[in-house]
Amino acid sequence: MKIVIVGASLSGLAAAVKSRQLYPESSITIIEKSSQLAAVPMALEWLFKSNEGEVPSYFDLLEQLKTLQVDYFLNHEVQSIDPAQKRLSLRGAQVSQLSYDCLIVATGSTQKSHYIKGGHHPGVLLCKDDMVRLEENPLFVRAKEVALIGGGQLGLRLSEKCQSLGKHVHLFEAGEHLDFKHCDADMAALLETSMVESGLNLYLSHRVQKIEKCHDHFLILTKSAKRSVDVVLMCAGLRPNTHFLEDQHILANDGTIPVNAFLETKLPQVFAVGDTIKLDFLQENDPRYLPLINTAIRTGEIAAYNLNGPRIAIEPSVKLVSGYYYGWFRTAIGMTSDEAELFQEIAVITYKGSLTHDRGEELRMKLIVSRETGQLLGAQLLSAMDCSYLLQCLVQPIRLGMTDLEIAFQDFLMTVGQTNPFYHLHKALLMSASAREV
Numbered sequence: 001m002k003i004v005i006v007g008a009s010l011s012g013l014a015a016a017v018k019s020r021q022l023y024p025e026s027s028i029t030i031i032e033k034s035s036q037l038a039a040v041p042m043a044l045e046w047l048f049k050s051n052e053g054e055v056p057s058y059f060d061l062l063e064q065l066k067t068l069q070v071d072y073f074l075n076h077e078v079q080s081i082d083p084a085q086k087r088l089s090l091r092g093a094q095v096s097q098l099s100y101d102c103l104i105v106a107t108g109s110t111q112k113s114h115y116i117k118g119g120h121h122p123g124v125l126l127c128k129d130d131m132v133r134l135e136e137n138p139l140f141v142r143a144k145e146v147a148l149i150g151g152g153q154l155g156l157r158l159s160e161k162c163q164s165l166g167k168h169v170h171l172f173e174a175g176e177h178l179d180f181k182h183c184d185a186d187m188a189a190l191l192e193t194s195m196v197e198s199g200l201n202l203y204l205s206h207r208v209q210k211i212e213k214c215h216d217h218f219l220i221l222t223k224s225a226k227r228s229v230d231v232v233l234m235c236a237g238l239r240p241n242t243h244f245l246e247d248q249h250i251l252a253n254d255g256t257i258p259v260n261a262f263l264e265t266k267l268p269q270v271f272a273v274g275d276t277i278k279l280d281f282l283q284e285n286d287p288r289y290l291p292l293i294n295t296a297i298r299t300g301e302i303a304a305y306n307l308n309g310p311r312i313a314i315e316p317s318v319k320l321v322s323g324y325y326y327g328w329f330r331t332a333i334g335m336t337s338d339e340a341e342l343f344q345e346i347a348v349i350t351y352k353g354s355l356t357h358d359r360g361e362e363l364r365m366k367l368i369v370s371r372e373t374g375q376l377l378g379a380q381l382l383s384a385m386d387c388s389y390l391l392q393c394l395v396q397p398i399r400l401g402m403t404d405l406e407i408a409f410q411d412f413l414m415t416v417g418q419t420n421p422f423y424h425l426h427k428a429l430l431m432s433a434s435a436r437e438v
């Protein structure tokens with residue numbers, strides 16, 4: 001079997017490694033348009049490293065691919081596909097055509113900001129493309145005042161990074177609070193307070209309408225504010241990067257590639273993974289665009305399993321996310337209360353606990369449940385220590401539609417002399433049942 005994978009980032013590499021394990025006799029080729037395997041730059045911890053020597057050996061993916069006997073063509077871009085002939089046309093120095101038996105489209109996402117006038121000025125940096133070696137970018141190096149547009153996960157992560165590099169950061173967010181896809185306003189407020197205390201200028205409810213280039217600086221214009229900065233980082237607008245499939249008439253309106261539960265597209269023996277597709281959210285037939293690392297890895301591997309015929313179906317996602325921002329470990333799963341109350345009457349519980357007896361390190365947990373059934377719909381957690389595994393444990397309960405009481409009375413460990421964070425979850429779930437007057 002001849003397996004071709006387009007895109008050598010997280011989903012493409014996951015598909016390649018799993019394919020090699022499952023089909024030892026097959027030929028596997030990865031096509032990547034950039035000059036390097038993108039998984040390294042996407043590993044955020046390394047985004048700002050300028051010295052190759054600092055990258056640890058386990059990131060030496062080229063060597064790993066050679067060991068696995070996976071062929072790769074860097075600097076080769078797939079231009080079009082001929083599904084009848086099972087052939088790809090490429091732009092690159094070594095090959096211009098490549099045939100396949102099975103094709104995995106792992107071309108990920110791109111950043112678009114059509115709604116902001118001036119968003120495409122060459123001086124406006126895109127977090128997707130320009131973050132690698134940002135420290136060496138002369139625009140960024142010279143900059144003192146930096147504007148970040150978008151207060152989601154990307155903006156949160158990069159604003160702290162820019163501050164750590166000595167920049168004065170202005171973060172613009174159109175919504176009323178940060179991180180609105182994953183957190184409610186009261187939870188986001190804790191992050192916002194920490195950010196402002198660190199010296200960041202936060203502009204909430206400020207939709208950036210225009211970016212003007214004036215000599216050596218930029219003007220950021222919103223309805224009610226005007227801010228002059230030296231450099232602009234776009235941290236919003238990830239969209240599927242699927243334009244080479246436009247002439248196949250298979251794309252959804254938003255550019256995603258429709259797939260079935262086995263990640264098969266409408267084209268024979270063509271699979272799509274990672275940031276090119278939507279996944280059902282919580283239940284079947286409710287697809288959402290969830291550009292996340294775990295989606296990329298899972299879908300890459302599942303596609304590999306299904307190359308010889310349907311074997312593993314992808315489960316709906318529960319949108320589990322985690323990150324460390326401004327002294328807080330923030331984890332979230334399922335629906336926010338804003339999302340949940342669109343569909344039903346909900347009960348919302350905010351639980352505060354202390355993780356350590358002596359230092360009083362804080363844990364705040366929010367649970368969102370159906371008032372009628374007690375079914376857990378979502379949870380959010382902010383903590384001074386990493387307790388993200390508490391919400392990882394809620395993946396199956398949320399998927400299975402378990403209630404607060406059913407989850408509360410599952411086994412959990414208690415060891416003498418230690419406060420187990422699971423006990424906090426247990427107590428929060430019981431509070432939820434009380435709030436529903438059970």
Ligand SMILES: Cc1cc2nc3c(=O)[nH]c(=O)nc-3n(C[C@H](O)[C@H](O)[C@H](O)COP(=O)(O)OP(=O)(O)OC[C@H]3O[C@@H](n4cnc5c(N)ncnc54)[C@H](O)[C@@H]3O)c2cc1C
Pocket residue numbers: 006007008009010011012031032033034037038042044076077078079106107108109110127128131153154241244273274275276290291292293294296323
């Ligand atoms: C700055 C930043 C921070 C992020 N932080 C997090 C985080 O903390 N947690 C999290 O879960 N997610 C995070 N994400 C999202 C996560 O990185 C993506 O969901 C993930 O990288 C998707 O992987 P992918 O393989 O589907 O696509 P991509 O990583 O987008 O890779 C696609 C690859 O395909 C190549 N390609 C595209 N078109 C062609 C073509 N025609 N021919 C050949 N090659 C092509 C591209 O060059 C690229 O290498 C972040 C994203 C960004 C931009």
